[in-house]
Amino acid sequence: MTIAFSPCPNDTFVFHAWVHGRIAGAPELSVTYADIDVTNGLATQDDGPEVLKVSYAALPWLLDKYALIPCGGALGRGCGPLVLTRDGSSDPAYLSGKRIAVPSDLSTAYLLFRLWAARHVPGGVGEIVVMPFDQIMSAVRDGDIDAGLVIHEARFTYPAYGLTMLADMGAWWELDTGLPIPLGAIVARRDLDRTAITDWVRASVRYAWAHPEESRSYVISHAQEMDPQVADAHIKLYVNEFTEDLREDGMLAVRALLHRAAEEGLVPRVDDSLLG
Template sequence: MNIAYSPCPNDTFVFHAWAHGLIPGAPELNVTYADIDITNKWAANAEGPEVMKISYAALPWALTDYKLLPCGGALGRGCGPLVLTNGLSSDAGNAASLSGKRVAVPSERSTAYLLFRLWASRHVPGGIGEIIVMPFHEIMPAVRDGKIDAGLVIHEARFTYPSYGLTMLTDLGSWWEADTGLPIPLGAIIARRSLDSDAIAGWIRASVDYSWTHPGASQAYVMQHAQELSPDVAQAHIDLYVNAFTSDLGENGYAAVTALLGRAAEEGLVPSFDLSLLR
């Protein structure tokens, strides 16, 4: 079975057991490691592999051909994207200072960017000046070096941004949780509708359970793809993004996804679609 997910520690932790043939009855995986911006585009054009990790924000473009799986993704509390500015700026903590400025984001269809747009519509008078899409690992250096005014960051940047001399302007996850009372939907696992989604979900859950039961088994695989992260940062990344929602979205998880995409559709940020397709 062909699958695409990122090289980030949470994804390699989740899929380690399946990718290494440790799940009885599961088909062999042919893994493509791809940035979320790439898989979001593949999903929208029905060009990707049978199973993929994409942003929840990209689902409205994908649900005709792909089904959202109830496990394997990233959704939780205290794990949202951050808006960062150069710590030397006198208005680094002022949201209104982003009016008319240049902001880098990791993908135009990322959940991070969707949350940012929902937040900015309420907090940045006049709106953002220019949005620049760049790979997430390039964003913090660009903010530090003054190439852009602010950056929207995800993943392990939550733990490493102080080393770049940057200041957190806002935590979009905290804003979303305070505004809705719901967890933050970040990354989704989807499978082609022609496949047995229940079987695939079962194999994913078994892979997650294996990594939880054998916490050291995935370490070499995780670090092989961890993009020069230290083991401590990689583990902090896993601890934050792999949680009970990874095993099962549950009612709170589905409520969070429905709230995010329903609100975005109402504001014209994503195409309108039948929300029942999320189930």
């Protein structure tokens, strides 16, 4: 079975057991490791992988071919994307007309930013530049862009780049809706057995929690130069009870995000029945 997910610690931690044959009855995986911008694009291709990690914000364009798997993804509280600058500004008006980097034009981070900016940035932002998430902080630090929307481990490492947080998209979303933040989803092609795939993903999550040391070398090898302590903090934040099961709160959050974005004309409307 073909699968694509990021090399970030939360994804490698979640899928370690399945990738390494620890899940009884699960098929062998052929893995593509790729940034979320790449996996969002792969999902739109006719020959895309059978299972993928994508942004929740990308679902309106994918649900005709892919079904949402209610586990394995990234959704939670206190884990939202951050807007970073190098000048210490805390005023959203600073972003008016500015050049801002985002990790993917189909990312949940960018969708949350667009919803937030519509309310908080007078006159709107200027140019949006899509770049790999791990290049954004350097670009802000070096003055190549005015601000950056960051995800993943940047929440822990941005002070080392001399950057400051202007706004936390997750904190805004939680305050505004009372719901957790839907970031990354696991999807599977609709011609596959969704129940079986759900069982295999959930079993892989549970195995990871039960045997955390088994995945450590795999996680660190794909995290490249990330400090092991940062990788551990990353996993602790992004792999939580919603990773095991979206539950009612998680599905409410997903529907709220997609419905609100559709009302603002940012994404096509989604039939709730397609979300499962």
